[in-house]
Amino acid sequence: MKFINLRDGIIVAVIFLSALLFIFLCNFSSGDIAEISVGGEVVKTVSLNKDDSFFVGNVSFEVKDGEISATSSPCHDKICIKSGGIKNVGETIICLPERVSVRIVGKSESDSADIIVG
Amino acid sequence: MKKSVAAALAAVFIFCGCQKKSAERSAFFSMDTFCTVVSQSDTEQIEKVINTCSYNLDAYSGELYSFNENTFTKNEYIYDITKKTFALNDEFGDSVDITSGALTILWGISSDSPAVPEKTDISIALDTIGRDEIVLENDTVKKPLSTKLDFGAVAKGYACDLVYSECEKAKTDYAIVSLGSSSLLYGKKQDGSDFRIEIKNPDGDAPLGMITTSECFVSTSGGYERFFEADGKKYCHILDTKTGYPTESDLVSVTVICYGENGGIKSDFLATDIFLGGTKNLKKHLARDDYKIVAADKNKKLYVSSGLDFEINRNSGYSL
Numbered sequence: 001m002k003f004i005n006l007r008d009g010i011i012v013a014v015i016f017l018s019a020l021l022f023i024f025l026c027n028f029s030s031g032d033i034a035e036i037s038v039g040g041e042v043v044k045t046v047s048l049n050k051d052d053s054f055f056v057g058n059v060s061f062e063v064k065d066g067e068i069s070a071t072s073s074p075c076h077d078k079i080c081i082k083s084g085g086i087k088n089v090g091e092t093i094i095c096l097p098e099r100v101s102v103r104i105v106g107k108s109e110s111d112s113a114d115i116i117v118g
Numbered sequence: 119m120k121k122s123v124a125a126a127l128a129a130v131f132i133f134c135g136c137q138k139k140s141a142e143r144s145a146f147f148s149m150d151t152f153c154t155v156v157s158q159s160d161t162e163q164i165e166k167v168i169n170t171c172s173y174n175l176d177a178y179s180g181e182l183y184s185f186n187e188n189t190f191t192k193n194e195y196i197y198d199i200t201k202k203t204f205a206l207n208d209e210f211g212d213s214v215d216i217t218s219g220a221l222t223i224l225w226g227i228s229s230d231s232p233a234v235p236e237k238t239d240i241s242i243a244l245d246t247i248g249r250d251e252i253v254l255e256n257d258t259v260k261k262p263l264s265t266k267l268d269f270g271a272v273a274k275g276y277a278c279d280l281v282y283s284e285c286e287k288a289k290t291d292y293a294i295v296s297l298g299s300s301s302l303l304y305g306k307k308q309d310g311s312d313f314r315i316e317i318k319n320p321d322g323d324a325p326l327g328m329i330t331t332s333e334c335f336v337s338t339s340g341g342y343e344r345f346f347e348a349d350g351k352k353y354c355h356i357l358d359t360k361t362g363y364p365t366e367s368d369l370v371s372v373t374v375i376c377y378g379e380n381g382g383i384k385s386d387f388l389a390t391d392i393f394l395g396g397t398k399n400l401k402k403h404l405a406r407d408d409y410k411i412v413a414a415d416k417n418k419k420l421y422v423s424s425g426l427d428f429e430i431n432r433n434s435g436y437s438l
Contacts, residue, residue: 040146040153076230079343084323090316094152101145101152113328114294115301117338118318118371 032087033106034068036061039099048087048104059100073098090116141292148172149274151298158308159290167284168297171195171277175269177219186219186267190260197259199269199276202380204249206272206387212249213394214387215359219266220246225364227355232346234353240362247359274300275337275386282335282382300337300386312427317412320370324433326414329373331427335381339389340371356393367396371414375426385409397421 036044036056044056052063059073059080067085073095080095086104089112093102144161145154149172155161174181174195185191203216220243224235235243246264253260261267269276274297281295285304292305294313303313315329320342329336341354345364353364372393376385388411392403397415403423404411410426418436422428430438 037145040144077228077344077346082343092152096147096150096152099147103145113314113316114303114307115296115313115336116316116318116325117299117301117336117373118320118326118340 032066032089032104034063034086035103035105037101037103040101057098057100059095059098061102068102068104069093070095070102073100088112090114092116149277149297150176150178151274153298154296155293157290157293157295159285159288159293163288164281164284164293164295167280168277168295171273171280175199175273175276177222177266177268177270182267182269185259187263189263190258192258194257196267197254197257199272199383200252200259200267201254202276202383203269203272203387204252204254206384207249210388210391213359214271214391215247215249216267216269216272217247217249217251217261217265218357218359219268220264221357221359221362222268222270223266225353225357227346227353227357227364228344232348232353234348244359244362271390272383272386274298275335275382275384278302278335278382278386279380282379299339299389300335300382302335302382303331304333306333315373315375317371317373319434319436320414322435324435325431326371326412326420326434326436327428327430329375329412329426329428331375333377335376335385336373337376337382337385337389338371338373339393341365341367341393342370356390358394365394367393368416369393369396369413370416373412375410376408381409 032048034046034048035042038057046052046063048063048066048068054061060071062069062071067087069085070080070093073080075095075097080093083093086093089104091104141156141158142161143156144165146165148168153168155164157164174193176182181193182196185193185196200216224239224243226232251261251265277297278295278300281302282304285293290305292307295302312330312332315331315336317326319326320340341356344355345352356365358365372389374385374388374392388409392411392413400413400421404421410423412428413421414436420430420436420438422438
């Protein structure tokens, strides 16, 4: 008896290829995603491919043309609104007084920055 | 048949095992800012180090707040950061002044209702400022009641130094710790590549450019995010302790990179110091070997230390 016959070989190949496909899909799922957190805890995840508007706490957000921006907030300095629209992996909008933050995740991060300063 | 399925499953497990162990990420508010920690090791311990530092050095609560309502303290964080800042003052001058707390409170630029104070109030605050108001002896910090300490220009960098020590102790492979204006890029990334630091554009969407570097501390200072307007004039949050008014620096953004032990507090201190000094004092900083800078001025000109791997973004509107 041969160690592996043809049928077994096919099963091995199919399982192996599905595993490859699974890993590929996990790592390279397309479309950027924004994670919105309050006090560091992620409370909402939205796709940037679909226009939308919503509130997180007292801060209102808008998703439009693949970007997310803060449109209103009761904070006094409005840094979150001045940040404008963000779309690239690693970019953030932070509203310190309201403890709300947005971070772009998703896509392969290989050629993006490890950190954004300034 | 059973054997081959088992073999296939084993292959899958081995293959999955080859995948990078994804880094842990945590985000939280501490040190009066939004902090993020990405690390291959336990992020909880790093978070603890930052929170403890915040408890001791936050001007609005905790140990520093109590000391400011008092005349002496034996708090080791306050003692250590004061001593280290004074050492930096010896080397770089006293533009960055941790005794300027009364002035910071008076302007209240980070408060809900900032306003331009009365001239007489500014001169009263200025009278409380000065390094000679502070006495350091036997692990004790002493000061007059009216003098208030404010570590805003050094505390985040100092916290990065504490995280650095923690990473050394824990033999961490790699960590990226951001405390807003100061960050630590520790160790070596798993793929062996250098760290990449993107610098935001002070007045546009396209970033200024990208720094590629090995392990380092990075701090930034700029007047374009936190400011307030009164009578049509913009007042930035960085105060000039000589005049008592917000600085009118001709720089808009300063990024400083330092390497090795105590590089955090140094980069934080220098970012503010260089920002306050303006373009006329840049030359001596650009010539230094022990730290590297990227500075942007109001005329959209960039100044970059030689030997720093910085790639300018041509769409930023800034030029070298």
